[in-house]
Amino acid sequence: MDIRVEDVSYAYGSRQALSGLTWHVRPGITGLLGPNGAGKTTLLSLLVTLNRVRTGTVLVGDHDVSDPAGRRAARRVIGYLPERFSLVAGMRVGDAVAYAAWLNGVSYGECFPAARRALARIGLAERERSRVRELSGGMRQRLGIAAALAHDPAVVIMDEPTVGLDPSQRLRLREVIHEIGRDRTVVLSTHLVEDVAHLCDEVAIIDEGRMRFSGPAHALTAMIDDASGGGGRGSKLERAYDHFLRYGWPGG
Template sequence: MRVTAQDLEFGYRRGRRVLDGLSWTVEPGVTGLIGPNGSGKTTLLSLLVTLLPVGDGRLLVGDHDLSTHRGRSGARRALGFVPQRFSLAGELTVADTVAYAAWAHGVGRRECGTAARRALDLVDLTSLSGHRTRTLSGGQRQRVGIAAALAHDPRFLVLDEPTAGLDPGQRLRVREVVARLGRDRTVLVATHLIEDVAHVCSRVGVLAGGRIEFHGTFAQLKRLIAGGSGGSPHGSGFERAYDRLIARIGERA
């Protein structure tokens, strides 16, 4: 499923314009979205998952035009969303949690159990299906959240900071899940962690000044901003070069 923004603009009342003529196409596979705080990532994600109305410009999730009520309704059936912070009912089992998510997204009651088992298999949590969610580790909770978002089998999955706060081993497991999901879905990962982009994203977009200022592979981004900076692309040299790129973009805005 392709996701397309064309000349997208958005501003809050009595505030500055957050998105300023943003145009971007997200293709199937895993795409990363990075940018500094205040760049508009949260606003863009909120528009994509229909939490905010589309004003000026166009935003399409597949063939669903999010500027229309019919388009937003259709998009909700086609997308799954895992916010950065979410809660789980500690008394529910993992399987019941995901089955409930399936039902909430319109899956028939008789099919919810099958949908939950399929989603848990996708995130490697079948063995924990009978456990109470309160007993899970942080990484396991994150994968339950992803399973819940997958319960209705969406073609477009949006993940907001999916590895934030996890230890290295947990981050690795979540990245493995995300990479696997991108084989037959469109997955958008908003993150501050360059390692996430480097390891799981086939493409990356840099959002700054309300626009996508770069779209390409991580290798292309590395060549653009780390050339001559020295050091590893995962180390401080790369991060300083990235900061300089963002500063240059800000000066042009």
């Protein structure tokens, strides 16, 4: 399922957060990068219908989220993992995911099988009877993904899913995200260029509320090869991102 953002602007009072932003997201995993305050969370909040689109258009599949019927339909096909989320600590893992499925419109009879499928998918099937509080940080992040996946959405939006995880947990989570991206449209918002380099074919970069680059990662890294000869530390993608943040964006 594709997502199309066309000429979207958004302001909080006099603070302009997004300015005339256009973006086309295709199936697979797309990384959304940008410095603090760039507008990533604002953009995600419009995609997942937490904030209203007032200027421009956002289509999730065929659903136009500017109108109420489109928003309701879009919510059925979107799974969202916010940067900060809480699940009831005393609940059993299986119940927490089944409840998320029910909140997203899955019938009562289907909630528990749906929760089991989602837990199996993210490698937590054996923890179904554990309490949420008994899970490690990495497992809790995976549980958050299971909750976002339980209604089997075609689109999954994740805001900083690997933040605060140790390297081994981060690798495990990357495997999970990679697996989810095989048959869905996944948007991964992050500060970690390394995660994008490992997981994403497509990259979008926003800065000061504007889309500065959108396309395959190799197209961005090819530009830096042209600009600086490609030397220096870090992955090619990191060098390209740092270069353009420091020296400005092509055409911008």
